[in-house]
Amino acid sequence: MTSVAAYAAPAAKAPLERTTIERRAVGEHDVLIDIKYAGICHSDIHQVREGWGEAIFPMVPGHEIAGVVCKAGPGVTRFAVGDRVGVGCMVDSCRECDNCRAGLEQYCTGGNVMTYNGVGKDGRPTYGGYSEKIVVDENFVVRVPDGLALDEAAPLLCAGITTYSPLRHWQAGPGKKVAVVGLGGLGHMAVKLAHALGAEVTVLSQSLRKKDDGLRLGADHYHATSDPETFRALAGRFDLIVSTVSAPLDFGAYLSLLRTDGALVNVGAPEEPVSLNLFSVIGGRKTLAGSSIGGIRETQEMLDFCAAHGIGADIEVIRADQVNEAYERVLASDVRYRFVIDAATI
Ligand SMILES: [Zn+2]
Numbered sequence: 001m002t003s004v005a006a007y008a009a010p011a012a013k014a015p016l017e018r019t020t021i022e023r024r025a026v027g028e029h030d031v032l033i034d035i036k037y038a039g040i041c042h043s044d045i046h047q048v049r050e051g052w053g054e055a056i057f058p059m060v061p062g063h064e065i066a067g068v069v070c071k072a073g074p075g076v077t078r079f080a081v082g083d084r085v086g087v088g089c090m091v092d093s094c095r096e097c098d099n100c101r102a103g104l105e106q107y108c109t110g111g112n113v114m115t116y117n118g119v120g121k122d123g124r125p126t127y128g129g130y131s132e133k134i135v136v137d138e139n140f141v142v143r144v145p146d147g148l149a150l151d152e153a154a155p156l157l158c159a160g161i162t163t164y165s166p167l168r169h170w171q172a173g174p175g176k177k178v179a180v181v182g183l184g185g186l187g188h189m190a191v192k193l194a195h196a197l198g199a200e201v202t203v204l205s206q207s208l209r210k211k212d213d214g215l216r217l218g219a220d221h222y223h224a225t226s227d228p229e230t231f232r233a234l235a236g237r238f239d240l241i242v243s244t245v246s247a248p249l250d251f252g253a254y255l256s257l258l259r260t261d262g263a264l265v266n267v268g269a270p271e272e273p274v275s276l277n278l279f280s281v282i283g284g285r286k287t288l289a290g291s292s293i294g295g296i297r298e299t300q301e302m303l304d305f306c307a308a309h310g311i312g313a314d315i316e317v318i319r320a321d322q323v324n325e326a327y328e329r330v331l332a333s334d335v336r337y338r339f340v341i342d343a344a345t346i
């Protein structure tokens with residue numbers, strides 16, 4: 001076991017503070033990663049505040065981790081000391097179910113292990129990326145290509161893969177019209193990725209406040225959803241809509257923007273159940289779907305794609321002692337577009 005410094009919430013809704021945690025000894029197939037940067041995801045805040053139900057405390061959040069391998073177990077074959085690597089939302093899975101065998105570890109039916117607020121196969125709670133170092137099985141580690149800066153790469157491990165996976169699954173590409181709902185941490189990545197995949201991209205945001213940003217990030221069009229004219233003008237337009245917002249949407253209104261066989265895919269979710277008139281999907285054979293992060297193989301594919309297209313996240317690097325203030329700013333949508341903790345300040 002190794003003691004490392006970390007930022008943790010000692011109890012639900014409590015501010016994060018500097019503390020010390022134990023990392024397990026580096027096992028046969030493990031790598032020890034010297035964390036350089038950790039992104040702040042909105043879901044970190046949900047979990048610290050128990051917005052998604054009972055959580056494990058103390059909690060060290062962080063599932064957008066970029067760093068450098070500083071030790072490798074004797075059985076490690078894919079990584080060596082000095083390699084630039086990333087860790088996302090999962091650090092293990094059952095590895096035996098149909099989904100794991102298909103590279104869809106995020107949908108593991110045998111129980112996957114979340115990077116933090118989870119319980120590892122050793123029965124101990126998992127602690128995330130707001131820390132100096134982490135020990136992870138090499139099968140849940142991905143390589144950060146040389147062309148990507150580690151700070152801009154960190155948010156790709158959650159925000160990047162969460163938007164890349166549905167864009168690929170629903171075949172965003174040349175000739176396809178894709179709408180992105182919401183221009184936050186996830187939305188700004190969805191715009192960059194859909195544009196790089198060759199799709200025609202439209203941002204649907206509450207107001208036109210971030211229009212200049214949206215166009216700079218790669219959107220071809222930008223519309224305010226607070227304007228009822230938007231829904232009239234864009235009726236039947238899109239092949240794919242990716243909703244990144246967790247506020248409740250008028251799903252019927254958004255489904256009316258799809259063409260025949262179009263899909264509305266949710267990567268954000270409101271806390272309350274939604275109601276829907278099913279004629280919204282019956283007419284036009286439409287799909288209302290969801291999508292969760294991506295598998296390990298696809299996460300590597302996403303990083304390679306981002307390196308090939310020069311895509312990183314738009315970030316604001318902060319010191320670890322600014323994390324509580326950063327949480328308040330995330331809740332106020334006052335970040336363009338991702339906070340990243342400089343782990344050297346922990
Ligand atoms: Zn996340």
Ligand SMILES: [Zn+2]
Pocket residue numbers: 093094095096097098099100101105107108109110111
């Ligand atoms: Zn599994």
